[in-house]
Amino acid sequence: MTRVFISRDAASLSLGAGRMASMIATEALARGLPLEVVPTGSRGLFWLEPLVEVETPEGRIAYGPIRPSDVVGLFDADFLSGSAHPLRLGRLEDQAYLSRQTRLTFARCGIIDPLSIEDYRAHGGYAGLGYALSLEPQAVVDEVKLSGLRGRGGAGFPTGIKWDTVLHAEADQKYIVCNADEGDSGTFADRMLMEGDPFCLIEGMTIAGLAVGATRGFIYIRSEYPHAYRAMSEAIRIAEKAGYLGSSIMGSNRAFTLETRLGAGAYICGEETSLLESLEGRRGMVRAKPPLPALEGLFGRPTVVNNVLSLATVPWILAKGARAYADFGMGRSRGTLPIQLAGNVKRGGLIEIAFGATLREIVEDYGGGTATGRPLKAVQVGGPLGAYFPASMLDIPLDYEALAAEKGLLGHGGIVVFDDNVDLSRQARFAFEFCAAESCGKCTPCRVGAVRGVEVMDRIMAGIEPEKNFEVLDDLCTLMTDASLCAMGGLTPVPVRSALTHFPEDFVKPPRIQAAAE
Amino acid sequence: MPQLSQADLKRVSEIIAAHSSLDGPAVPILHALQEEFGYVPEETLSLLASALNLSRAEIHGTVTFYHDFRSKPAGKHVLKLCRAEACQAMNGPQIAEALLTQLGITWGETTPDGALTVEGVFCLGLCACAPSGLYDGEPIGRLNAELLEAVVQEVRGA
Structure with missing residues (x-):
């Protein structure tokens, strides 16, 4: 056969x-x-x-x-x-x-049958959980700390420190919540992992549960990912049957159960507190922090909220050792980063490599340049809240700090390539338009600022009083950055300002003869 | 707006009951209602509110917060087209606009014959195969005018 x-x-x-x-x-x-x-x-x-x-x-x-x-x-x-x-x-x-890749988190993706637990085991699956079961909870947390793993969702917060906080919080119930609301354009690694290796995420969440003393977990998957939702739900059912989830994981008498939950089309629910509100059945309105979700999270209980990739990397760390993981990477960015290369690029796809490769290596060596064959004009790194960089800046290394130094962010590791047909003033306008559509509306700088941003961009693009309007734009960006409650409003100025800084020529528009916009 | 029959209302109660043991059941129930009826009928909101011991205002707030939940039925077929950056980089907006113009509708609207609803979404996670869409739940990558024309033909033939 x-x-x-x-x-x-x-x-x-x-x-x-x-x-x-x-x-x-x-x-x-x-x-x-x-x-x-x-x-x-x-x-x-x-x-x-x-x-x-x-x-x-x-x-x-x-x-x-x-x-x-x-x-x-x-x-x-x-x-x-x-x-x-x-x-x-x-x-x-x-x-x-x-x-040329180093596939740790994605070692099995595309190789095994995603819904065969035997296949998963045959390829090293559940070795990490087996080891974790032999350790004290604190030792598991310490392993994750030592690995240097930082949250892959975008904020880059050290995963082990978050877990430590939850471990030491006193409560009758704690939760593990997986943020699978991967809404950034240009990103698809969470989706690929959930569809291609769902047991890996289940194992990672189970280890997290053992480490912090949580017996229940939720995976919040965006509704735009129906295939991932079905794969995860089915994998949970299979893992329960096989004794890898339930009242006695692998016969250890330690319990962990999992449920999938479907989002309902709201980008903001990728923000952790908004996600928790949505899980509780309400509007996805961002919560003020503190209290941190690690202390008062889901249903007011201590909760680990981690991205899919953070949790799915934990089994490798436990199985192969924290030091082995930390040996990859640069500076304070340890391990590997699953980069997602997308948009107008010849060879788009998933590239898991150690931190520190330059944008040029990714876009040119891996990507082969633009799909249209036209000159590359811009890359947006880190999703809709990330910066646009010009072709002249492709030597930036991909790590959290290096990108921050260039007023950008790594986000969830998505890179979108644009050829010379792109007009960066339109992209800046879109950043505001997207924020206006997706803002939860709780804080004024984001709710109103986004709408004002679209208006001011419309005036700039119509060539109306450019000097005055650039001043308004700058003021608005400063206000949104400083006064928004969460990253949605706070980072919307990142694409706007980077577009303006690196592509000023796209913002110089001839005045149109027309009635004033006001 | 279609009125719910007695049988429909019974079905609503069953859906609510089937999910009531969940923690935070509101969003799963709303999804199940939309799955059943193709939209979330206005009349179901008070039933849901009383079952979950919430005010009708709270349920109204929840259902209107999320882009997914429709207040009226969609067309026979639903085409979701991505409007986010990776698809913008591959001519997505131009292809989508051409389709909408051809159909004589805008985002979120249904063709007058009730055959097709076109909705915009921000990202389907198919960004390396941009531009992309979801037709009745089936993903379509590397969308172009030709592929969309095939969708329109299928809709019209159906």
């Missing part, structure tokens, strides 16, 4: 992987060839998708990108034996895009 591996990641499906899988199965049946199609997550090399990998004695041989009209030809060329064909890519591990 020949085994072929086909991703059912949502991005793969969006490129036709589902149709390709059924065509391959049908064709094999018609030719009387015994074939097992194993579903996997994606390897994250999206320009090669949809692709199929065939199990051979030389390893998994990949073919892609495959159009429906290629299927018959692949069979004619005997691709099931790994034979030559114009679409034959060889082993994906030998592709420079993958061979």
